[in-house]
Amino acid sequence: MQARARERARQILEVTARLLDKVGLDDLTTILIAKELGISVGSLYHYFPNKHAILYALAEDWLASMTAALEEVSESALEECTLDEFVEVLLDKLAKVYQEQEGVLPLVQAMWGIPELSEIDERHDQLVITYLCKMFERLGFACPPNEKSRIARLMLETMHTVLVTITQQQGHRARRTREDLHRMLLAVMDARRADAAPDGLDDIEAP
Amino acid sequence: MQARARERARQILEVTARLLDKVGLDDLTTILIAKELGISVGSLYHYFPNKHAILYALAEDWLASMTAALEEVSESALEECTLDEFVEVLLDKLAKVYQEQEGVLPLVQAMWGIPELSEIDERHDQLVITYLCKMFERLGFACPPNEKSRIARLMLETMHTVLVTITQQQGHRARRTREDLHRMLLAVMDARRADAAPDGLDDIEAP
DNA sequence: ACCTGAACACCGTTCAAGT
């Protein structure tokens, strides 16, 4: 049955996520995954064409939940929103996604290390950047499109790094780091609302 | 001769750095390194005990040049320095290190992915944090030690992420992203000089 | 249809034998 097959695929992803968290990317072998599930290696390849495909599927899930969080943010009334409130909502939604993902660290590591995965990572980044740019517009940003996307990427990468850091901190420390992240993002965004930058086209410069 | 041996070791590191930049971490094999140098695999193991040791040595070089840059920063007259000037000098020195390192990206990836390397990475982070904390003091920061080191780590990680981004950007884009990084760091530091935070001990809370 | 596990290719590492 198709239903059984999908159930097995789900089990494989679940076990892989757990093992990833437990043993790390380097020691995650197909044999280990199969053994943990009580099936043979060959059987594993019945559901996924190769090891990377399993990690690929995990990464897709993770990126999808990130997109969902952004979708939620963009549903709030940004037009009548201070930058401060915007950052608050944004960090709230994204922090939850990072907090809930099992083994974020090795997964992120896999996304950087394996070419197939960095490909979807890059595609996903583009998606997030597009989302953020649209929101910037609704927030009344006064800067050219390529500047908006540059800032979006900068914010994306900063949020990523610091949110990963936060998942490794506790209590007060975590809370303060989050406040600092808030400050950093605000500093970048504030600069772009103040300057109605008159330099829209000088990006054409370099190939 | 010892001199010959050291020369060979240097050659191996040089070739590995170039190959790392060219083919990436995944496709970097010991056979490839040996072939590129015109020696046999066995000979390679005469100079380094294993593949990780080669990457380890590369990482050490890179981290050493980072430390050297920080040493230079701490030689300037921080006591009579605005935060703005401090950030300017700091980013100037560090940006050069990132710009000059061949294959920063795969090297960083290796440092995250390989346990031995993440160990020196962590040791190095601690060193940088210590440096930064000392400088914070000279800059007149008013917050408890554990807060200083938390902020140092935050800054370290933010600088790392954004400086890597900058090495992949060009001209105006790179310059603007650097200005934004400047703003972000300033925002975090400013907050700590203003508040003479009265909450020094509440980190004891969680295990 | 789903599963098995021996077999193959490939890579890191070793070591007996060479100069």
Added chain:
DNA sequence: ACCTGAACACCGTTCAAGT
């Protein structure tokens, strides 16, 4: 002292044979 390359262990992947 330094080098060689066949040999070994291990892991990802395949496939002929089973239920």
